[in-house]
Amino acid sequence: MFxxxxxxxxKRQVARGMFVIGMRAPEVxxxxxxxxxxxxxxxxxxxxxxPFSVYRSDxxxxxxxxxxxxxxxxxxxxxxxxxxxxxLGPLGRGFDLTTGARSVVLISGGLGVAPMPLAARDAKAAGxxxxxxxxxxxxxxxxxxxxxxxxxxxxxxxxxxxxGTAVAAAPEADVVLACGPNRMLAAVAxxxxxxxxxxxxxxxxxxxxxxxxxxxxxxxGYDRACTExxxxxxxxxxxxxxxxxxxxxxxx
Amino acid sequence: xxxxVSVDVGGLKLRGPVLxxxxxxxxxxxxxxxxxxxxxxxxxxxxxxxxxxxxAPPRIAETPSGMLNAIGLQGPGAEALxxxxxxxxxxxxxxxxxxxxxxxxxxxGELTARLDGVPGVAGFEINISCPNVEQGGLYFGNDPxxxxxxxxxxxxxxxxxxxxxxxxxxxxxGVIARAVESAGADALCAINTVVGMSIDLNAYGxxxxxxxxxxxxxxxxxxxxxxxxxxxxxxxIPVVGIGGITRAxxxxxxxxxxxxxxxxxxxxxxxxxxxxxxxDGIAAFLxxxxxxxxxxxxxxxxxx
Numbered sequence: 001m002f003x004x005x006x007x008x009x010x011k012r013q014v015a016r017g018m019f020v021i022g023m024r025a026p027e028v029x030x031x032x033x034x035x036x037x038x039x040x041x042x043x044x045x046x047x048x049x050x051p052f053s054v055y056r057s058d059x060x061x062x063x064x065x066x067x068x069x070x071x072x073x074x075x076x077x078x079x080x081x082x083x084x085x086x087x088l089g090p091l092g093r094g095f096d097l098t099t100g101a102r103s104v105v106l107i108s109g110g111l112g113v114a115p116m117p118l119a120a121r122d123a124k125a126a127g128x129x130x131x132x133x134x135x136x137x138x139x140x141x142x143x144x145x146x147x148x149x150x151x152x153x154x155x156x157x158x159x160x161x162x163x164g165t166a167v168a169a170a171p172e173a174d175v176v177l178a179c180g181p182n183r184m185l186a187a188v189a190x191x192x193x194x195x196x197x198x199x200x201x202x203x204x205x206x207x208x209x210x211x212x213x214x215x216x217x218x219x220x221g222y223d224r225a226c227t228e229x230x231x232x233x234x235x236x237x238x239x240x241x242x243x244x245x246x247x248x249x250x251x252x
Numbered sequence: 253x254x255x256x257v258s259v260d261v262g263g264l265k266l267r268g269p270v271l272x273x274x275x276x277x278x279x280x281x282x283x284x285x286x287x288x289x290x291x292x293x294x295x296x297x298x299x300x301x302x303x304x305x306x307x308a309p310p311r312i313a314e315t316p317s318g319m320l321n322a323i324g325l326q327g328p329g330a331e332a333l334x335x336x337x338x339x340x341x342x343x344x345x346x347x348x349x350x351x352x353x354x355x356x357x358x359x360x361g362e363l364t365a366r367l368d369g370v371p372g373v374a375g376f377e378i379n380i381s382c383p384n385v386e387q388g389g390l391y392f393g394n395d396p397x398x399x400x401x402x403x404x405x406x407x408x409x410x411x412x413x414x415x416x417x418x419x420x421x422x423x424x425x426g427v428i429a430r431a432v433e434s435a436g437a438d439a440l441c442a443i444n445t446v447v448g449m450s451i452d453l454n455a456y457g458x459x460x461x462x463x464x465x466x467x468x469x470x471x472x473x474x475x476x477x478x479x480x481x482x483x484x485x486x487x488x489i490p491v492v493g494i495g496g497i498t499r500a501x502x503x504x505x506x507x508x509x510x511x512x513x514x515x516x517x518x519x520x521x522x523x524x525x526x527x528x529x530x531x532d533g534i535a536a537f538l539x540x541x542x543x544x545x546x547x548x549x550x551x552x553x554x555x556x
Contacts, residue, residue, distance in 0.1 A: 003285050003524060041522055047469055048314050048522055088524065204312050204319065205521035209278040211297075211323045212312035221305045222326065227282075241308050243461075 001207070002027040006087040008079055009061055016140040018111065019077055020055060022063045025087045029057040034118035035094030035177075035198050035231045038062065039206035041086040042079065046072040049088060051203045051226070053114035053179070056121075062087075065114045065143070091206050092230050095196050097122050101174030103129040106148065107166050107188060109180025110136050113143040115198055119177050120147040131173060135166025135180070167191060178234070186239035193235035199242065201225040216241035255538035256545035257531070259292070261490045261513045262439025263413035264347055264375060266292035269546060270503065270531045273494055273517030274298050274351035274377060274417070275323065279337040280344070285524040290531035291346045292513060295377050295441075296337070298351040301363045303329035313450050313459040318471030318496070319518060320448050322462035325353055325382060330366045341372030349375040349415065352406070353382060357398075361405035368410040375412045378402060378437075381419030381444035382466075393419035393444070396431035407436035415492065417441040418483060420472075425479050426486030433487045441492040441515065442480040446472050468518040470496040477505050484510030484553055498526065500533020507534075507546070510553035 002025075010022035028038060032054045039049040050072065052064035068074040079085070095115070097104070104123045106116045116132060123130045132148035139160035142153060153161025154169040162169040166180070167187045176195035178188040185197040204212035206226045214222035215229055216238040223229070259269045274295040277283060306326025313320045328336070333350070341348040350373055354360035360378065367373050380392035380399050392398045399416070406414055416432040418425060420443040429440055445466025450459045458464070476495020484491040493506030494515040503514045519526040534546070543549060 001284055046314055047317060047518075048319060202310050202312050204321070205276075205524075207524060208282040209276060209297075210312070210321070210521055211275075211306065211326050212321060214306060214309045214311050214323075214326070216308065222309075243310055 001089065001091065002087075004028065004087045005084045008081055008083050008085060010081065011077075014065065014143045014145050015136070017067050018065060018141070018143060019067070020063050020065050021076070022061050023085055023087060024060055025062050026060045028054075028087060028089050029060055029062050032057050032062060032090040032118070033094040034097070034122045035115045035196075036090040036092050037206075037230065038064065038087050038089030039091060039203070040064070040076070041088070042076050045075055048204055049086075049206060051091070051206055053198065054090065054118055055114050056117045065111065067111060088206060092226055093228065095119055095122070095177050095198075095231050097126045097128065097175070099175055101128060103131070103173040104175040104177060105170050105173035106130065106132045107170050107176065107178040107180070108132070108134055109166050109184040110141065112178070112180030112184070112198075115179050117145070117147050128175070131171060133166045133170040135169070135184075181244070182239070182242050183244045185234065186244070189234035189237065189239060193233075195234040196231050197234045197237070198230045199225055199232060199237065201230070201242075253544065255535050255543055256547075257535050257538070259513050259546060261492060262415055262437075264293065266513060267346065268292035268531050269507065269513040269534065270527055271295060271492070271513060271515045272520065272527060273515035274379070276517040276520050279333070280348060281337070281340060283520065283524050287525070287528045288344070288346065290528035292531075293347045293349065293374070295349045295351050295515065296333070297327060298325045298353050298379050298382060299327045299330060299333055299363070300325060300353045301330050301359060301366065303327065303332070308461040310460055311462075313465065315448070315450055315467065316471060318467050318469030320450055320460060320465030320467055321445070322460045322465040324462065330363055334367070334370050338370050338372035347374030348372060349377045349413070351377045351379050351417070353379045354402070357401045357405040360402050361409050364406045364409040368412060373412070375415065376406060376410065377415045377417050377441060378406055379417050379444070381417050381421075390419055390421060390447075393428065394422045396427050399428050400431040400435040403432040403435035403437050413438045415439040415441050417444050418479075419444050420446050420475060420479050425482050429483040429486045433489050437489060439490045439492060439512070440483050440487065441494055442483045443472075443476045443495050446475065468496065470498055472496050473502060473505075477509050480506055480511050481509040481553070485555060497530060500530050500537055503530050503534055504537055504549075507549055508552055510551055
């Protein structure tokens with residue numbers, strides 16, 4: 001875990017209202033794995049940091065993807081190249097791609113694209129054949145970027161690709177990784193109990209001390225999305241108790 | 253020369269006046285980035301005798317300059333604390349106090365008896381002020397007789413330092429402060445969180461599943477400075493100030509207002525190195541003002 005002052009190095013739009021911000025964070029970039037996140041703070045900004053899955057990385061930089069959902073993220077989006085963001089990470093446990101499987105399907109809904117480029121990278125490195133199923137409400141909200149041998153698009157209104165959900169459009173594969181609204185992940189759990197899903201929760205510290213990011217477990221009790229998660233075996237989560245709608249959209 | 257910032261608080265000699273507040277530092281085994289030299293001490297996450305699952309999510313919500321939490325004292329219980337954490341605390345060069353909770357005075361006493369004498373446990377912070385449990389917690393904190401009964405039950409089971417963490421949800425904190433002082437407390441900690449509520453306008457209901465939560469962060473600091481000051485005026489035992497401390501200047505406000513030490517809590521969530529910055533900033537302030545020790549800091553504490 002590192003705490004860095006990371007200068008912003010780039011910003012680009014990838015869908016309606018959805019942006020990718022890059023920053024120089026070599027210590028994080030060197031070790032981050034797919035599904036892990038960074039907890040970012042900026043000034044002026046909210047009191048608490050906000051968690052973001054790492055979207056892409058190279059040897060020096062990481063990227064995160066975000067939408068302006070409130071005043072805080074709007075201020076982050078308004079920052080300029082060279083402005084500094086406080087970057088804490090990498091945090092959490094990412095996807096496990098060392099399963100000896102031959103194929104993987106990545107299922108993302110909306111901002112759930114966030115961990116998928118790294119997941120595709122790590123899956124390819126592990127010799128897996130990668131299919132990415134990419135869902136959103138409309139074509140305009142679909143992230144324009146994808147890294148996979150095969151890409152399947154799904155929109156609720158049928159404006160691009162299959163009409164319907166990403167989960168319904170997904171083919172079978174040895175390994176299923178998913179990220180998106182918790183409602184979507186609950187549907188993943190129905191179809192593939194062994195899928196690895198990255199959940200979104202409210203988060204306080206990101207380091208395991210505040211117990212704010214509680215994830216209800218089927219076996220009883222709660223653990224911490226920031227430490228034991230944010231990636232879980234789909235069937236291990238008590239989806240009835242995990243809030244399905246986060247009005248402040250703290251997206252992991 | 254670096255000023256001497258060591259303090260004596262309710263039976264403990266601390267190398268510095270800044271402690272990690274309960275519930276914001278886990279059991280001290282996380283937060284790897286903090287330089288531990290700056291820690292005067294640590295209060296563990298609040299614990300009950302038996303394991304507790306805690307409340308359902310959402311458990312936290314950010315509010316202007318603060319946050320609401322309703323964790324519900326999730327914890328592994330006394331046996332796991334003794335087995336998993338106390339042996340680590342024993343090796344550390346700062347004291348760890350255990351924040352203790354119960355649903356009755358006798359349960360507080362039973363928990364104290366279980367932890368008393370366990371190597372690594374340097375003292376107790378009695379939580380009579382948690383707003384996020386159905387039984388106990390706040391009830392004991394806003395009734396002077398109940399507060400004294402809990403303090404007495406703990407006092408009878410240990411010779412270790414006993415600190416009592418007070419709630420702001422009272423009409424006169426001095427009354428509660430004097431009651432627990434008379435029952436044998438070695439120090440007071442003021443304040444715990446302020447009960448608050450925030451509404452989700454999409455769901456037409458509370459943002460927290462527990463409905464209400466404890467408000468912490470800079471939003472409560474002036475309230476906390478006032479109540480810590482009121483408590484300090486009411487008693488002869490030391491008061492440890494808590495509430496929205498983010499920078500050294502915030503801690504110094506509590507110290508000038510009559511506190512002997514301070515706890516840093518919510519600030520650690522946003523800044524894992526906040527405690528070191530507060531500690532170093534206090535020393536730098538004293539040096540800049542020409543004081544050779546924290547004891548020389550002028551206090552504003554007219555006696556009632």
